[in-house]
Amino acid sequence: MHERIVQGILNGERRMAARAISLIENEDPSKNKILSELYPNTGKAFVVGITGSPGAGKSSLVDRLLTILRQQALSVAVIAVDPTSPFSGGAILGDRIRMQEHALDKGIFIRSMGTRGSLGGLSRATKDVLQVFDAFGKDVILIETVGVGQSEVDIMKYADTTMVILTPAGGDGIQTMKAGIMEIADIFVVNKADMPGADRTCSEISMMLDLSCAKQWRPPIVRTSTLDGSGIEEMFAAIEKHRLFLEASGQLQKVREARIRRDVLDLIEYKIKNSVWAQVYGSESFELIIGRIMSREMDPYAAANLLLCSINLDGLGLLPAEKTMLE
Ligand SMILES: Nc1nc2c(ncn2[C@@H]2O[C@H](COP(=O)(O)OP(=O)(O)O)[C@@H](O)[C@H]2O)c(=O)[nH]1
Ligand SMILES: [Mg+2]
Structure with missing residues (x-):
């Protein structure tokens, strides 16, 4: 049985990838064998984490990002993690954004994960699903998760590039963000830049970055609005730049080894x-x-x-x- 699933995933059969994910979520004992056999075929996907408060616009940004990634002919998987949601299989993203267009696209695989699969820890299940998508041949994997607790910070450790999404001050200033979340950011995105206060949020982040010790990579701050799509190209460019930095500096190898x-x-x-x-x-x-x-x-x-x-x-x-x- 597991041979069929492994072969199916390596052959690019969606149904088999979905099967494996269900086994992971149900903590089925056969998942270990599947993951072991998929392992030699992993390590190729680039993983981008997207985190931030509920309502910051993460799903809307993912939607926009999908369009750009597909224009580049990259195949993409999205894992939407919401520990507060008991639903699975598309409920989180589906009702919020205009996914119809993407849902029909064979190059995109969207999976929502709620409290199911949390027996061994939600971050562990997320990591396993990541492996499946990686072996399945996805070029890019986006992980969307609400930045509220330790488990979300844990999940972001699997991302090569982490984007922290904030919104203009008044709504959700950086003072309200968890310190742990600020530290893991490789890119800051100030979304809803169409609303007043974006300047202030940007300068608050900038000041905070001035205070933190000098790193090789200073996280850029990108302003976006998913209403008119402004800043989305810049956001994609920032991801590309960070990826190139990771590769050129040898950081990518280091981080993956530590992982x-x-x-x-x-x-x-x-x-x-x-x-x-x-x-x-x-x-x-x-x-x-x-x-x-x-x-x-x-x-x-x-x-x-x-x-x-x-x-x-x-x-x-x-x-x-x-x-x-x-x-
Ligand atoms: N004004 C404004 N509203 C936005 C923007 N992006 C998202 N929203 C709205 O914010 C709400 C939450 O968006 P969603 O993408 O579901 O946020 P998530 O919870 O972080 O995934 C929705 O009503 C969106 O229409 C934006 O750039 N500007
Ligand atoms: Mg969302």
């Missing part, structure tokens, strides 16, 4: 944690020890050490067949 390091450690941590919980929680000795801690006969530190000795991490994560191969 791989973290991914492997995350996976190990995830497996160990699951195994520890499965072995310890609710076990007889665990319950016994908890009772002794309650009566102050034992302390939690000694208890943890004691329980650690009983945990077996042998062959963690290996499938039975892989174990036999190693023996």
